[in-house]
Each structure stands twice: as C-alpha cells, then as structure tokens.
Amino acid sequence: MSTQYKRIxxxxxxxxxRLPELGLVLFTFGNASVADHDQGVFAIKPSGVDYPQLRPDDMVIVDFDGNTISGDLRPSSDTKTHAVLYKHWPKIGGIVHTHSQYATAWAQSQRDIPLYGTTHADHLTTDIPCAPPMEDAMIAGNYEYETGFQILNHFEQQGLDYEEVEMILVANHAPFTWGKTGDKAVYNSAVLEYVAKMALFTEQIQPNAARMKDALIKKHYERKHGAGSYYGQ
Amino acid sequence: MSTQYKRIxxxxxxxxxRLPELGLVLFTFGNASVADHDQGVFAIKPSGVDYPQLRPDDMVIVDFDGNTISGDLRPSSDTKTHAVLYKHWPKIGGIVHTHSQYATAWAQSQRDIPLYGTTHADHLTTDIPCAPPMEDAMIAGNYEYETGFQILNHFEQQGLDYEEVEMILVANHAPFTWGKTGDKAVYNSAVLEYVAKMALFTEQIQPNAARMKDALIKKHYERKHGAGSYYGQ
Amino acid sequence: MSTQYKRIxxxxxxxxxRLPELGLVLFTFGNASVADHDQGVFAIKPSGVDYPQLRPDDMVIVDFDGNTISGDLRPSSDTKTHAVLYKHWPKIGGIVHTHSQYATAWAQSQRDIPLYGTTHADHLTTDIPCAPPMEDAMIAGNYEYETGFQILNHFEQQGLDYEEVEMILVANHAPFTWGKTGDKAVYNSAVLEYVAKMALFTEQIQPNAARMKDALIKKHYERKHGAGSYYGQ
Amino acid sequence: MSTQYKRIxxxxxxxxxRLPELGLVLFTFGNASVADHDQGVFAIKPSGVDYPQLRPDDMVIVDFDGNTISGDLRPSSDTKTHAVLYKHWPKIGGIVHTHSQYATAWAQSQRDIPLYGTTHADHLTTDIPCAPPMEDAMIAGNYEYETGFQILNHFEQQGLDYEEVEMILVANHAPFTWGKTGDKAVYNSAVLEYVAKMALFTEQIQPNAARMKDALIKKHYERKHGAGSYYGQ
Structure with missing residues (x-):
C-alpha cells in the first residue's frame, strides 16, 4: 500500500x-469512511463487498466532490453523501451509515427520537433529528448528492451544530453519524441504536412519557463535554 | 458422491x-433446495435431520413432480411445494423455507408487509405479499403440492413477477423465498426477516406510518437492479 | 458413579x-429431570447450583413421593411438582421447568397462548393452556406439591391429554414442559418459547388476529404425529 | 499490587x-464497586476506560466521603453516589450501576416495575421502586452526591429496607443495584433487567395485567430468604 493514503x-x-461486530449491519447494509482534510480526500468502503472479504487496501479514495482518486473498486453507492458532508463540515473526520434496526425504524416513522434519559443526554442535548423525505425532483436527480444537502439543510433550518449533534435520521431511509474520527462515528452509530431501542421501549411502558427536564439534560451533557467535563481520563 | 448431482x-x-448461522431456524424448522433445470431435478434437505448431523451427501434428489430420484433419506415434508415452484418458474435456482420469527408473525397476522423504507425498496418495489389461507379441500388433499399452487395463484392474481418479487408469506404458515441461486434464496430469507422486524417496530413507533413515496421506491430499486444500476462491483 | 442410576x-x-445453551435460563432459573419408571425414581438438578459447576453425579435421585433416595445435595426446590407429575402420568420420561422470557410473560398475563400458526400446530392442536393461580390455602400449604396437582387438575378440567399437550403455563409463575424423554422435554421448552414469542408479535402486528382454521391445525399435527405422519426419517 | 486493597x-x-459478559453494558455505560467497611473505602472502576483494557490494579480506592485514597486514574463519574450509599447502608458490600436497556426504559418511563410473577417475588416482595426526578437545585449542585441522597430518601419515604430491596431505578436515568458482595450486586442487575423485560412483555400481552396475589409473593420470597428458606444448598 502506498503511504499517501495508508492512515485513512x-x-x-x-x-x-466494527459495524458487523457491533450488530449494526446485515450483509453489506452499511459503510464507513475516514477523511484526510489536508489532502481533501476520504477513504470509503467499496460497494457491495462482503465484510469477510474486505481488506484495508480495498478502500477507495474519493475527493470531496465525489470523484474517485485511487482504487480498483467502485466506491459505496452512498459516496456522494459522504463527500457533501466532508466538504461542508470541515471538522468531521469520519462518517458512518447503517440500516441498524431500531434507528431505521424511527427513520421509517419520520419521527425525531425524543430525549427521554441520561443515556441520550450524555451525548447530545436535543432530540435526535429526522430529516424529512426529499422532494421528488431531488430523488430523481443526483440522489446521493442531494441526500447530503438534505442533511445540511435540515441542520441549518433546525439551528443544529454538527459538532454537538453528531447523528441524523433520514426519513424512510436510515441513520448517518459522524465524528472527529472514524472510531467516534462508529461509536455514535452504536449509541444511536441503543438510544433508539430504549426510546421505543419507554413509549411502550409509558405512552405519555415526557422529555427529560432541562436541568438534567444540561448536567449530563456537561459531565462529558466542555471545559468543566469530568468523565473519562 | 457421484458427479451427476454433486454441484446441487x-x-x-x-x-x-447458512440458515441456523443467520438465526433463521430453530431445530429443523426450515429447508433449502437448489435446482438443476437441465436435468429437471433439485437437491433438498432430508426431513427432520438436525443441522449438526447433516452432510452434503444426505441431500435428496427429487424431480419437478416431487418424485425422489436419488437418496437414502426421505426428503423434506415441504418438498412438493418446492417442486411446484421449480416446475412453473424456470428461472429460479434455489428456494428457502423458514419459520423465522418476525416474518412468520406477519404471516400469522395475514398481512402484507408494507414498504416503509429503503431497506425494503433496495430489494423489491411492492409490499411483501401474504397469500391467503388455503381452502379446506386443498388442505385436506395434497397439501404441500397445493401450497405451491397457492403461491403461484397469488402471484398471478396480484400481477407480481417472480423474478422481481422473490419472497412471499403464506397465511398462518411462514415465509418462502427464492432466487437465481441457493445463496440468493438464503440472502432473501435474511432480508425478509430484517425488513419484517423493522416494519413491526415502525408501526409501534408511529401507528399511522405511511408507505414510502413512489419516487424513492423507484430510485432505490434501480440503484441495485436493471441497466442503470450502480450498486456493487 | 454407581450403575443403578447412571442413565437417568x-x-x-x-x-x-441444554437449557442455558438454548437461552432458556438465566443463572439457576430452571431445572430438568429424567425418570426411571421401573425403579420409581427420577434424577433432578440440585437446587441453586450454577450450570458451569454442575456435574452428572450431582443429580439427586428422588422417588415419586418426593423423598430423596440418593445424592449429597438438596434437590431443586420444585422437586415435588416433578414428583406429582411422574406419579400420575406414567408415560412421561422427562420434565423441564424454566422461566424463559416470553412464555413466562404469557404466564404472568394469565392467558392461554392462542394457536396462530403452523409452528404451533406442528406440536399441538390446542391453545397452550395456562393454569389459573392457586388458592391461598394451597400456596401456604405444601406449595410445590400442590403446583403439581394444579397442573393435573387443569388438564382434567380442560379435557387435555398429557401425551398430546406436553406443556403448560402456571399463572404468575412460569412454564413446565414434559415428554417421553428428557431431550423431548427440553425440545418442548424451546418450542414453547419460540411460539410464545411469535404469538406476541402476531398480536402486535394484528390486534384482531384470529386462530388458525381447524383444517390446517389438523393437517399440520398429522404430518408429524400418528399413523399417517410423514415428517422426519 | 499492595495487599491492603488487593481483595476489593x-x-x-x-x-x-461481568457486566459486558451479561449484556448489561455498551462501551463504558456502567460501573461496579466493592467496599471494605473496616477500612472505610471502596474500589471502583476508573471513568471511561474500555472493558478490554481494564486491569485489577486500575481500580481506584475511594473513601465513603468520595475522596480518592489511592490510584492513578480518575474514578467513575458516579463515584459519589456509591460513596453515599456505602456510608449510610453499612451492610452492603457491592454496588452496580448500568444503563441496561429494559430497566433503563422503565426508569425513563418514571414507573415502578409491578410485581407480576414469581421470578420477581423470588428476589423481593414489592414493586421495584423508581425514585422521582431530582429537583433542579440538586442537579445543578453536587449532582452525583445528591443522587445518592435521592435514593436514600426514596427508600425512607416508601418504608423500604435496603437489605430486602436491593435495587432501584432513578427516574430518567438508570438502575442501581447492591448486595452483600460485588457478585450479588451484579446478580441483582441481571435479575432486574430480566424482570424489567418480562414486565413489559406482560403488559403487552395483557394491558390489564394484575399484580400477583400476596400469598404467592410471600411464599416465593420465603422459599429463598429467611429462617425457613429451602432454595439452594
């Protein structure tokens, strides 16, 4: 492997x-990428290749406009969505897309996931957003590219900060998560699935369940984030 | 093993x-077959044999009228259903029958599985059909043979194409899936179970969940199928 | 080990x-026994011993009145229930008691499990019975002994045959299953859990789900049982 | 390792x-501690360290006021909650905190878990209590310390005995369990998750499910606890 793209x-x-290990994908229903912002490229899973066959050198190198720069295989069919996010959000280093079961069910339901507890608040202080279905013209056009803009636009309209909210559901589709590294994006996909599962159970136990109180949301988020954080080493 | 039926x-x-590995069967609650249309036969699991004891040479060779051609063991009790499908649908090379839990629950509910998301649309553009319960006379007669015709008739009445829709639920019974190969039929059984599970969760999260819009159904199916497909290598 | 009780x-x-392997017990929440009707005894798990520590010679030998005949350890706290069933039902060779999650939830709900599909009908032609809660006097008295009679009485009142219906739920408690051998009793516990799970999902998908039609119940049961059966080898 | 704190x-x-082995934690979402009441200290997991990296010597030694006595790493962010419980409940030797999925969903629902069956009654004779959300001032102040008092106060107000009821849910947060040893506290966390899961299923099967009758609650608890107990060896 040449050294230029070795790390990513x-x-x-x-x-x-990590995705099949964490139970987040069946067959090839998912993909992860890692970016190098200095070189303006990211490495992404080739399309439709089974995980047991995958090797590091199979990763395809793509630029932030979605052009393949290096690699023998065709990149993930969702590559342009990744490209749009990397291009507009300079501080993210990894993106993960899965069809994990509970998060995808929320996406199919076109509902934000309400913030019901501290597990959720440890990671973000808002409901987990669900972007609405795309307009037909966007779907018929450059679909995966437009999916990236659907995500960007929803964050802008809702006043969300991509460095604080590192996950979204795309209606009728599935989740996307990101983070400063590929590891963090994977972590966020697992957290999202865990929170999505408990939110469904919560509503089944108590159909009138209420969002957690603001004071507790703020406290838990600040335990893990910001200047006064005291979680971890 | 003689070479004549070695491949199938x-x-x-x-x-x-693969069925127990994928969590699709308990004990012996399932069977898979692979056909050789040139020879007019298929190889199928013997009835009631536990998976750990199974060997390739235990597979029973049966013709498309359901007659055993070769093999020391009695073939699966569902053999005639497989035979009917192979006889009338010349382009399928493999069939799988399981009692996987979520798909079977939909069958027991006598409901088609609504198309709620892209995971479903990546594989077929219609709801997953559920054939109605059979008439008493068909059940009392040549039951497994008639089950095959129940499937064929439901596809004809609904105007479905077996090369596009590779799965069905039989009411109060369980799913059958098929494909060009045995591998593809197994894959379809796992996809069906995954989609069945998420469809239930979707309705639990949003009792008024709506089917996905047509433009998105069309787009996702065409990403993976037909002349303009761009998924995979 | 002396040879007299070696087999059982x-x-x-x-x-x-097999119970923890099949996911049917947590910690020590279950017990299995195997009887020798000629000697009038059965071998049962000692009480509260963790599965990884268990050895064949730890099994306690008990007679059909519940007296310990041989063994260094105290037998399962449910021993007298097993004794009553062996004493009155001479054709059963094994009994299993678990707190498997879905079957136990039906027991806690005090509901019979409706016959919704062929997976159920392959094993029995009636709903899976749930015995009502015991009278307070029976509970305060010889509780585990009376649990056995609660099961016997419910079978008699409902006109059920213990050789055809090899399982029961005891209200607010948990399931008991049996069979000609210990293996068959274990098999029945796994089948019960599987059927209990799918019955809940069925009602969630279709709150008005109907019992399966009689013709199909009869057909599926007769495929596996009786003179004309044609399932297995 | 010095011998002074070796055992704990x-x-x-x-x-x-044991927590990830039992499926009770994802990533680092949990912590267990073990106390030495003679020395007035407990050993607790360091904050945010992944389980595969953890070694016995990483455990941090903390006194019952929450001061770190020995150790190179920062203790769990929930340390002060453990400290308060050890200080006021002298007979507990171990505490476990998880975000296990079903128990946490009940906590998010702000509901006690009703006593529906013998699996629950084998361990405690009351519903599993859920402490109410804390006042904003307590959250903004010394949060983890106040969480300990929220638990103590709820036990006092409800007239519960910490030696009989070894578990609690904290509203919108998650469960805490304890016991005479660390092992027992872990055991209680697994039992709680198991009971929480079956209680949800019970309500799904029977929305009007009733609590188990008192005579049976008393009987099952006394089988395992007190002078007349006859469970185990």
Missing amino acids: KEEAYAANM | KEEAYAANM | KEEAYAANM | KEEAYAANM
Missing part, C-alpha cells in the same frame, strides 16, 4: 469492520 | 447450513 | 445443560 | 468484567 485506508477499514 | 447437493447443503 | 443421571445432566 | 480491587475488577 486503515482507519476506514477498521471502522467498517 | 453441495450448494443445497451450504444453503441449509 | 447422565440424561438429566445433559437436559439441564 | 480484585472483586471490583471481576464484578465490572
């Missing part, structure tokens, strides 16, 4: 391999 | 062994 | 060890 | 490692 290929490979 | 025996064995 | 000790040990 | 470090390590 290896990190993207590792991130992809 | 080995492929049928491999397909059967 | 080994079979009871094997049956007990 | 090793027991705390073992208790922590």
Whole structure:
C-alpha cells in the first residue's frame, strides 16, 4: 500500500469492520469512511463487498466532490453523501451509515427520537433529528448528492451544530453519524441504536412519557463535554 | 458422491447450513433446495435431520413432480411445494423455507408487509405479499403440492413477477423465498426477516406510518437492479 | 458413579445443560429431570447450583413421593411438582421447568397462548393452556406439591391429554414442559418459547388476529404425529 | 499490587468484567464497586476506560466521603453516589450501576416495575421502586452526591429496607443495584433487567395485567430468604 493514503485506508477499514461486530449491519447494509482534510480526500468502503472479504487496501479514495482518486473498486453507492458532508463540515473526520434496526425504524416513522434519559443526554442535548423525505425532483436527480444537502439543510433550518449533534435520521431511509474520527462515528452509530431501542421501549411502558427536564439534560451533557467535563481520563 | 448431482447437493447443503448461522431456524424448522433445470431435478434437505448431523451427501434428489430420484433419506415434508415452484418458474435456482420469527408473525397476522423504507425498496418495489389461507379441500388433499399452487395463484392474481418479487408469506404458515441461486434464496430469507422486524417496530413507533413515496421506491430499486444500476462491483 | 442410576443421571445432566445453551435460563432459573419408571425414581438438578459447576453425579435421585433416595445435595426446590407429575402420568420420561422470557410473560398475563400458526400446530392442536393461580390455602400449604396437582387438575378440567399437550403455563409463575424423554422435554421448552414469542408479535402486528382454521391445525399435527405422519426419517 | 486493597480491587475488577459478559453494558455505560467497611473505602472502576483494557490494579480506592485514597486514574463519574450509599447502608458490600436497556426504559418511563410473577417475588416482595426526578437545585449542585441522597430518601419515604430491596431505578436515568458482595450486586442487575423485560412483555400481552396475589409473593420470597428458606444448598 502506498503511504499517501495508508492512515485513512486503515482507519476506514477498521471502522467498517466494527459495524458487523457491533450488530449494526446485515450483509453489506452499511459503510464507513475516514477523511484526510489536508489532502481533501476520504477513504470509503467499496460497494457491495462482503465484510469477510474486505481488506484495508480495498478502500477507495474519493475527493470531496465525489470523484474517485485511487482504487480498483467502485466506491459505496452512498459516496456522494459522504463527500457533501466532508466538504461542508470541515471538522468531521469520519462518517458512518447503517440500516441498524431500531434507528431505521424511527427513520421509517419520520419521527425525531425524543430525549427521554441520561443515556441520550450524555451525548447530545436535543432530540435526535429526522430529516424529512426529499422532494421528488431531488430523488430523481443526483440522489446521493442531494441526500447530503438534505442533511445540511435540515441542520441549518433546525439551528443544529454538527459538532454537538453528531447523528441524523433520514426519513424512510436510515441513520448517518459522524465524528472527529472514524472510531467516534462508529461509536455514535452504536449509541444511536441503543438510544433508539430504549426510546421505543419507554413509549411502550409509558405512552405519555415526557422529555427529560432541562436541568438534567444540561448536567449530563456537561459531565462529558466542555471545559468543566469530568468523565473519562 | 457421484458427479451427476454433486454441484446441487453441495450448494443445497451450504444453503441449509447458512440458515441456523443467520438465526433463521430453530431445530429443523426450515429447508433449502437448489435446482438443476437441465436435468429437471433439485437437491433438498432430508426431513427432520438436525443441522449438526447433516452432510452434503444426505441431500435428496427429487424431480419437478416431487418424485425422489436419488437418496437414502426421505426428503423434506415441504418438498412438493418446492417442486411446484421449480416446475412453473424456470428461472429460479434455489428456494428457502423458514419459520423465522418476525416474518412468520406477519404471516400469522395475514398481512402484507408494507414498504416503509429503503431497506425494503433496495430489494423489491411492492409490499411483501401474504397469500391467503388455503381452502379446506386443498388442505385436506395434497397439501404441500397445493401450497405451491397457492403461491403461484397469488402471484398471478396480484400481477407480481417472480423474478422481481422473490419472497412471499403464506397465511398462518411462514415465509418462502427464492432466487437465481441457493445463496440468493438464503440472502432473501435474511432480508425478509430484517425488513419484517423493522416494519413491526415502525408501526409501534408511529401507528399511522405511511408507505414510502413512489419516487424513492423507484430510485432505490434501480440503484441495485436493471441497466442503470450502480450498486456493487 | 454407581450403575443403578447412571442413565437417568447422565440424561438429566445433559437436559439441564441444554437449557442455558438454548437461552432458556438465566443463572439457576430452571431445572430438568429424567425418570426411571421401573425403579420409581427420577434424577433432578440440585437446587441453586450454577450450570458451569454442575456435574452428572450431582443429580439427586428422588422417588415419586418426593423423598430423596440418593445424592449429597438438596434437590431443586420444585422437586415435588416433578414428583406429582411422574406419579400420575406414567408415560412421561422427562420434565423441564424454566422461566424463559416470553412464555413466562404469557404466564404472568394469565392467558392461554392462542394457536396462530403452523409452528404451533406442528406440536399441538390446542391453545397452550395456562393454569389459573392457586388458592391461598394451597400456596401456604405444601406449595410445590400442590403446583403439581394444579397442573393435573387443569388438564382434567380442560379435557387435555398429557401425551398430546406436553406443556403448560402456571399463572404468575412460569412454564413446565414434559415428554417421553428428557431431550423431548427440553425440545418442548424451546418450542414453547419460540411460539410464545411469535404469538406476541402476531398480536402486535394484528390486534384482531384470529386462530388458525381447524383444517390446517389438523393437517399440520398429522404430518408429524400418528399413523399417517410423514415428517422426519 | 499492595495487599491492603488487593481483595476489593480484585472483586471490583471481576464484578465490572461481568457486566459486558451479561449484556448489561455498551462501551463504558456502567460501573461496579466493592467496599471494605473496616477500612472505610471502596474500589471502583476508573471513568471511561474500555472493558478490554481494564486491569485489577486500575481500580481506584475511594473513601465513603468520595475522596480518592489511592490510584492513578480518575474514578467513575458516579463515584459519589456509591460513596453515599456505602456510608449510610453499612451492610452492603457491592454496588452496580448500568444503563441496561429494559430497566433503563422503565426508569425513563418514571414507573415502578409491578410485581407480576414469581421470578420477581423470588428476589423481593414489592414493586421495584423508581425514585422521582431530582429537583433542579440538586442537579445543578453536587449532582452525583445528591443522587445518592435521592435514593436514600426514596427508600425512607416508601418504608423500604435496603437489605430486602436491593435495587432501584432513578427516574430518567438508570438502575442501581447492591448486595452483600460485588457478585450479588451484579446478580441483582441481571435479575432486574430480566424482570424489567418480562414486565413489559406482560403488559403487552395483557394491558390489564394484575399484580400477583400476596400469598404467592410471600411464599416465593420465603422459599429463598429467611429462617425457613429451602432454595439452594
């Protein structure tokens, strides 16, 4: 492997391999990428290749306009969505897309996931947003590219900050998560699935369940984030 | 093993062994077969044999009228259903029958599985059909043979194409899936279970969940199928 | 190990060890026994011993009145229930008691499990019965002994045959299953859990789900049982 | 490792490692501690360290006022909650905190878990209590310290005995369990999750499910606890 893309290929490979381990993908229903913003490229899983066959050097190098720069295989069919996000959100280093079961069910329901507890608030202080279905013209056009803009536009309209809210559901589709690294994006996909599952159970136990109080949301988020955080080493 | 049926025996064995690995069968509640249309026969799992004991050479060779051609063991009790499908649908090379839990629950509910998201649309553009319960006379007669015709008739009445819709639920019974190969039929059984599970969760999260819009159904199906497809290598 | 009880000790040990493998017990929440009707005794798991520590020779030998005949350990706290069933039902060779999650939830709901599909009908032609809660006097008295009679009485009142219906739920408690052998009793516990799970999902998908039609119940049961059966080898 | 804290470090390590094995934690969402009341200290998991990296000597030694006595790493962010409980409840030797999915969903629903069956009654004779959300001032102040008092106060107000009821849900947060040893506290966390899961299923099967009758609650608890107990060896 040439050294130019070695780091992002290896990190993207590792991130992809974590997805089936964490029970987040069936067959090839997911993809992870890792970016190098200095070189303006990212490494992403090739399309439709089974995880057991995957090798680090199979990762495809793509620029932030979605052009393949290096690699023998065709990149993930969702590549342009990744490209749009990297181009507009300069501080993210990894993106993960899965069809994990509970998060996808919320996406199919076109509902934001309400903030019901501290597990959720440890990671973000808002409901987990669900972007609305795209207009027919966007779907018929450059679909995966437009999916990226659907995500960007929803964040802008809702006044969300991509460095604080590192996950979204796309209506009738599935979740996307991101983070400063590929590892963090994978972590966020697992957290999202866990929170999505507990939110469904919560509504089944108590159909009138209320969002958690603001004071507790603020406290839990600040335990893990910002200047006064005291979680971890 | 004689060479005449070697390929289909080995492929049928491999397909059967994948079913417990994928969590689709308990004990012996399932069977897979692989056909050789040139010879007019298929290899199928013997009835009631536990998976750990199964060997490739145990597969029973049966013709498309359901007669055993070769093999020391009695074939699966569902053999005639497989025979009817192979006889009338010349382009399928493999069939799988399971009692996987979520798909079977939909069958027991006598409901088609609504198309709620892209995971479903990546594989077919219609709801997953549920054939109605059979008439008493058909049940009391040549039951497994008639089950095959129940499937054929439902596809004809609904105007479905077996090359596009590779799965069905039989009311109060369980799913059948098929495909060009045994591998593809197994894959379809796992996809069906995954989609069935998410469809239930979707209705639990949003009791008024709506089917996905047509433009998105069309787009996702065409990403993976037909002349303009761009998924996979 | 003396040879007198060797067979039933080994079979009871094997049956007990299958329970955690099949996901039917947490910690020590279950027990299996195997009877020797000629000697009028059965071998049963000692009370509260963790599965990884269990050895065949730990099985306790008890007679059909519940007296310990041989063994260094105290037998399962449910021993007298097993004794009553062996004493009155001479054709059963094994009994299993678990707190498996879905079957236990039906028991806690005090509902019979409706016959919704062929997976159920392959094993019995009636709903899975749930015995009502015991009278306070029976509970305060010889509780585990009376639990056995609660089961016997419910079968008699409902006109059920213990050789055809090999399982019951005891209200607010949990399931008991039995069979000609310890293996068959274990098998029945796994089938019950599987059917209990799918019955809940069925009602969630279709709140007005109907019992399966009689013709299909009869057909599926007769495929596996009786003179004209044609399932298995 | 110095011998002074060797026992509690090793027991705390073992208790922590059991949590992912039992499926009770994702990533680092949980912590276990073990106390030495003679020395007035407890050993607790360091904050945010992944389980595969954890070693016995990483356990942090903390006194019952929450001061770190020994250790190179920062203790769990929930340390002060553990400290308060050890200080006021002298007979507990271990505490476990998880975000296990079903128990946490009940906490998010702000509901006690009703006593629906013998699995629950084998361990406690009351509903599993859920402490109400804390006042904003308590949250903004010394939050984890106040969480301990929220638990103590709820037990006092409800007239519960911490030696009989070894578990609680904290509203919108998650469960805490304890016991005479670290092992017992872990055991209680697994039992709580199991009971929480079956209680949800029970209400789904029977929305009007009733609490189990008192005579049966008393009987099952006394089988396992007190002078006349006859469960175990």
